[in-house]
Amino acid sequence: MFDRPDSGERAILVHLALNAGQEDLGELIELAKSAGTVPVHTLTGSRKSPDPKHFIGKGKLDELKQCIAAHAADIVLFNHPLTPSQERNLETALGVRVVDRNGLILDIFAQRAQSFEGKLQVELAQLQHLSSRLVRGWTHLERQKGGIGLRGPGETQLETDRRLLSLRIKQIQKRLDKVDKQRHQGRAKRKKAEVASVSLVGYTNAGKSTLFNALTGANIYAADQLFATLDPTLRNCQLPNNNEIVLVDTVGFIRHLPHELVAAFKSTLQEASEADLLLHVIDAHAEDRDETIAQVNEVLADIDAAQIKQIQIFNKIDLLEGVVPRIDRDDSGNPLRVWLSAETGCGVVELYQVLAELFSTSKLKRKCYLQPDQGDIRAKLFTCAKIINEHIDDFGVSELLIEIDAKHLGLLKSVKLDEV
Numbered sequence: 001m002f003d004r005p006d007s008g009e010r011a012i013l014v015h016l017a018l019n020a021g022q023e024d025l026g027e028l029i030e031l032a033k034s035a036g037t038v039p040v041h042t043l044t045g046s047r048k049s050p051d052p053k054h055f056i057g058k059g060k061l062d063e064l065k066q067c068i069a070a071h072a073a074d075i076v077l078f079n080h081p082l083t084p085s086q087e088r089n090l091e092t093a094l095g096v097r098v099v100d101r102n103g104l105i106l107d108i109f110a111q112r113a114q115s116f117e118g119k120l121q122v123e124l125a126q127l128q129h130l131s132s133r134l135v136r137g138w139t140h141l142e143r144q145k146g147g148i149g150l151r152g153p154g155e156t157q158l159e160t161d162r163r164l165l166s167l168r169i170k171q172i173q174k175r176l177d178k179v180d181k182q183r184h185q186g187r188a189k190r191k192k193a194e195v196a197s198v199s200l201v202g203y204t205n206a207g208k209s210t211l212f213n214a215l216t217g218a219n220i221y222a223a224d225q226l227f228a229t230l231d232p233t234l235r236n237c238q239l240p241n242n243n244e245i246v247l248v249d250t251v252g253f254i255r256h257l258p259h260e261l262v263a264a265f266k267s268t269l270q271e272a273s274e275a276d277l278l279l280h281v282i283d284a285h286a287e288d289r290d291e292t293i294a295q296v297n298e299v300l301a302d303i304d305a306a307q308i309k310q311i312q313i314f315n316k317i318d319l320l321e322g323v324v325p326r327i328d329r330d331d332s333g334n335p336l337r338v339w340l341s342a343e344t345g346c347g348v349v350e351l352y353q354v355l356a357e358l359f360s361t362s363k364l365k366r367k368c369y370l371q372p373d374q375g376d377i378r379a380k381l382f383t384c385a386k387i388i389n390e391h392i393d394d395f396g397v398s399e400l401l402i403e404i405d406a407k408h409l410g411l412l413k414s415v416k417l418d419e420v
Contacts, residue, residue, distance in 0.1 A: 011037040012067050015079040016056065017046040024255065024288065028079040028101070030205075035108050040071040054093065055086045061093060068096055077104055081256075102129060102258040109261065117179050124172045125261045131165050183270065196245045196359050198237075199272040201300065202281035203292040204252030207315040211281055211342035212249040215351070220249065232271050239356040248275065253299045255291075262302060273305040277358060279351075284314035284323070284339065311354060312337035318344050325350050365403050365420040368412055372396035377411060384408045 011032055015025045025042070032039045045060050054061050055078065064076065075097045076090070082100035090098040099107070106126050113122045200208040209220055216235040237247045248271045262269070272278060280296060282289055293312075300306050317323040318341040325347030328337045335354045340347020365388075370378050378398060381387065385404040392398050401420065404412075 009036075009038055010040045010071060010073045010075070012064065012071065012073045012076045013039050013042040013079065014056065014064065014076060015042060015044050016050075017044070018049065018080075025079065027255070028077065031101075031104050031108065032077055035104055036111070037075060037077070039077075040073055041067050043067055050080070050086075053086065053089050055080065055082055055090070061090075065094060068094060075099065077101075101256070105254065105258055105261065117176070120172050120176055120179075124169060124176065125258070127165055127169050127172070129258070131162065131169070180270070196276045197248060197271070197274070198245050198277045198279060198355070199248040199250055199275035200279050200281055201250055201272050201296060201305075202252060202313075203283065203296055204254050206252065206281045206283045206286075206292070207342045208252065208281045209249055211279075211313065211315060211340075211348075212247060214342045214345060214348050216247055234271075237355075239359060240352055241356045241360055243356065243359050245355065245359055248272070253296050255295050257299060262299070269303045269305075272300070273303045273308070275305075275308060278305065278308050278310040279313050280310050281313045281315050283316055285316045285319040311335060311358075313351065314339045315342050317341050317347065327354060363403050364406055364409070365401070366412070367418040367420055368400050368402060369416040370398040370400065374415065377415060380411055384411070 013025075013028055013032060015028060025044070029039055029042075043060070043064055045056065047057065051057050056064065067073070068076070073096065076094060076099070078098065078100045080100060081102050082090070082098070087098050087100065106122070106129055109122045110126065113119045200212055202208050212218060212233065212235070213220060216237050218233070218235050220233050232251070233249045235247050237245050239245065250269065250272050278300070280293070282293060286292060297306065300308075314337055317325070317339050323339060325341075326339050327335055327350050328339075329335055335357065338347060338351045338354055340351055342348070368381075372395075378400075381400065381402060381404075385402045385408060388401040388403060390398060390400045
């Protein structure tokens with residue numbers, strides 16, 4: 001087995017058109033650039049089905065060897081998922097590192113993760129991916145341990161590595177469970193305070209982070225590259241009607257997002273699955289925008305977020321001729337989509353208008369007096385109203401200053417109230 005290089009710079013891209021479906025070649029090029037490689041050649045072909053041993057046929061394998069030699073490439077990127085044995089056989093035959101589509105996406109995520117949680121999530125995804133590669137992957141891991149007093153069957157290196165991987169995965173999952181509880185507590189507090197949560201979702205590089213900055217005045221990293229943002233960011237957003245919402249910027253989706261990533265980023269994606277509204281950001285200029293819309297909706301279904309109300313945001317209209325900011329509505333006048341440009345800011349006012357329309361609430365300040373036997377009403381107030389302060393007199397009567405939505409005033413019909 002050859003020594004696996006730590007990194008590769010000059011990359012050969014391999015893309016096959018398969019009858020069973022295919023990925024987008026342009027997307028592979030963008031993924032390769034995002035990973036920091038320099039694509040020097042693209043090898044294309046077509047097959048009815050992948051070859052069980054090398055994924056590509058013998059002829060293509062010989063052609064790939066020649067391309068590697070001609071372009072001095074040190075890594076080969078496949079635009080398809082490879083089995084562990086296919087990856088091992090290709091590396092043995094080619095003498096260079098081979099990375100499939102899933103491994104490439106995982107590598108980009110590893111480069112982009114900044115927060116402690118993000119790094120843990122990426123490590124978990126990588127270890128889950130690697131654990132499948134240990135099975136029948138590298139034969140040099142099957143050597144027996146030996147030593148004085150340790151003769152006998154012993155534990156193979158493969159079994160040792162598998163056990164250590166399993167232990168590390170359990171440790172990371174335990175830490176992520178703790179982070180998940182903290183996120184759940186944050187969501188519960190926002191729900192109790194009746195602060196609506198709005199998540200930006202969409203295909204990677206659709207402009208979610210740029211729109212997030214435009215709406216909140218934040219300055220989070222935004223760039224014209226795939227997966228520029230990994231770590232979820234939450235910011236308060238003041239609406240024109242003086243109501244406040246929490247806006248959440250989430251990780252971008254992509255075709256056939258590796259299952260390891262979906263599982264590892266469960267707590268992050270849960271921000272979308274438990275939101276009150278989804279803003280589905282779409283690159284209006286992209287030729288395959290209908291396909292990307294379908295892919296995003298597919299991922300939303302996977303994380304149980306398909307039932308959440310969704311407003312489509314057609315972004316980058318500055319790249320389209322004759323398209324002006326507008327709001328599309330259904331026959332009942334409900335907003336369906338907003339056309340805007342997050343980069344130039346045109347159309348952002350229309351989006352504010354839609355958000356203010358959807359989250360128009362009337363908050364009322366009241367002073368209420370609860371008798372000692374009205375503890376059930378007090379408990380309900382703590383779940384549906386904001387308790388500004390509370391005082392209990394010597395007779396056990398609670399005097400509460402509260403901020404409550406008009407729709408919940410029915411709870412207080414048997415309670416003495418004073419306007420504030």
